[in-house]
Amino acid sequence: MTDPQHSRLAIVGSGPTGYTAAIYGARAMLAPMLFQGIQPGGQLTITTDVENWPGDEMVQGPDLMTRMERHAHSVGVRIIAGHISKVDLSVRPFGLVGDDGAKYTSDSLILATGAQARWLGLPSEERFKGFGVSACATCDGFFFRDRHVIVVGGGNTATEEALFLTNFASKVTLVHRRDALRSEKILQDRLFRNKKIEPIWNCTVEEVLGTDNPLSVTGVRLRNVLDGSESNVACDGVFVAIGHTPASELIVGQLETREGGYVVTEPGTTRTSIPGVFAAGDLVDNVYRQAVTSAGMGCMAALDAEKFLSEQGNV
Numbered sequence: 001m002t003d004p005q006h007s008r009l010a011i012v013g014s015g016p017t018g019y020t021a022a023i024y025g026a027r028a029m030l031a032p033m034l035f036q037g038i039q040p041g042g043q044l045t046i047t048t049d050v051e052n053w054p055g056d057e058m059v060q061g062p063d064l065m066t067r068m069e070r071h072a073h074s075v076g077v078r079i080i081a082g083h084i085s086k087v088d089l090s091v092r093p094f095g096l097v098g099d100d101g102a103k104y105t106s107d108s109l110i111l112a113t114g115a116q117a118r119w120l121g122l123p124s125e126e127r128f129k130g131f132g133v134s135a136c137a138t139c140d141g142f143f144f145r146d147r148h149v150i151v152v153g154g155g156n157t158a159t160e161e162a163l164f165l166t167n168f169a170s171k172v173t174l175v176h177r178r179d180a181l182r183s184e185k186i187l188q189d190r191l192f193r194n195k196k197i198e199p200i201w202n203c204t205v206e207e208v209l210g211t212d213n214p215l216s217v218t219g220v221r222l223r224n225v226l227d228g229s230e231s232n233v234a235c236d237g238v239f240v241a242i243g244h245t246p247a248s249e250l251i252v253g254q255l256e257t258r259e260g261g262y263v264v265t266e267p268g269t270t271r272t273s274i275p276g277v278f279a280a281g282d283l284v285d286n287v288y289r290q291a292v293t294s295a296g297m298g299c300m301a302a303l304d305a306e307k308f309l310s311e312q313g314n315v
């Protein structure tokens with residue numbers, strides 16, 4: 001049996017958080033190894049235009065992530081194309097097991113496994129993702145200036161996304177499958193006061209309607225959950241706002257998490273409940289969820305790991 005491969009810093013995840021942590025870790029001479037997981041490049045690889053990455057007026061999501069990978073590679077990060085199926089945080093060095101059975105150990109660990117937006121699960125939604133269907137108003141709201149958009153959901157996320165979208169859209173229709181919102185009262189008050197927002201209650205989106213050439217959304221087919229009747233509503237975009245799921249299954253029962261499964265970190269740091277384990281990006285953040293904030297937290301995590309290792313006399 002071969003010995004596990006060891007490194008001073010292991011990074012799980014290859015989104016903006018993971019690659020930024022890796023670049024900083026390599027430049028701090030920690031010779032990090034980074035595991036890419038089943039979505040190399042993370043969430044930005046499933047989008048098209050990114051218009052808020054500083055320094056690029058417009059960049060394609062997959063191109064940006066290829067550049068980050070190349071940058072990490074150029075500074076000597078050991079990039080491993082594997083998914084980690086198990087971590088053991090009970091002893092140091094920490095243990096990691098790949099889904100091919102390969103074993104690794106590390107003196108410090110950065111968790112950058114991100115999150116996934118929850119989708120409706122419709123084939124038509126899949127077809128128009130990035131072409132009128134989005135799960136991020138902050139990212140894509142700007143593309144819908146003076147347009148009519150539909151927001152699907154009834155919690156805080158949907159209420160906040162609907163309010164935010166009124167900065168751009170001429171009209172926002174909120175479609176909710178119940179007859180009342182679950183969001184905080186203060187958000188509801190704001191929403192009901194906003195003349196641009198019209199709620200449609202007791203309805204689910206059954207299909208996103210659109211054209212092939214160009215690939216774009218023209219409306220949605222709704223079903224009333226009370227009487228089963230169907231109706232079409234014309235719109236230019238659909239924002240699915242039914243929440244996110246952080247990819248925290250690896251550490252459940254080992255690290256402190258909070259509601260929704262997000263990893264808890266000490267305020268102002270990326271330190272988790274176990275010394276030497278750091279978490280950053282969408283895995284900890286249910287508020288900002290942006291590439292640039294994730295990259296910022298990735299940088300913090302590498303600096304926190306470097307400080308931890310030097311205090312241990314391990315650098």
Ligand SMILES: Cc1cc2nc3c(=O)[nH]c(=O)nc-3n(C[C@H](O)[C@H](O)[C@H](O)COP(=O)(O)OP(=O)(O)OC[C@H]3O[C@@H](n4cnc5c(N)ncnc54)[C@H](O)[C@@H]3O)c2cc1C
Binds near residue numbers: 039
């Ligand atoms: C459609 C869409 C469009 C977006 N557009 C924008 C935009 O225009 N601007 C913007 O700033 N933000 C945008 N975002 C948000 C942005 O993509 C995220 O905030 C950012 O990607 C989070 O980075 P992250 O590195 O924390 O996580 P992710 O990007 O989610 O990356 C997580 C990584 O962890 C890996 N991973 C997970 N589990 C394991 C495991 N067990 N073992 C190994 N690896 C694992 C995955 O393979 C992946 O590489 C968009 C998001 C979506 C979904």
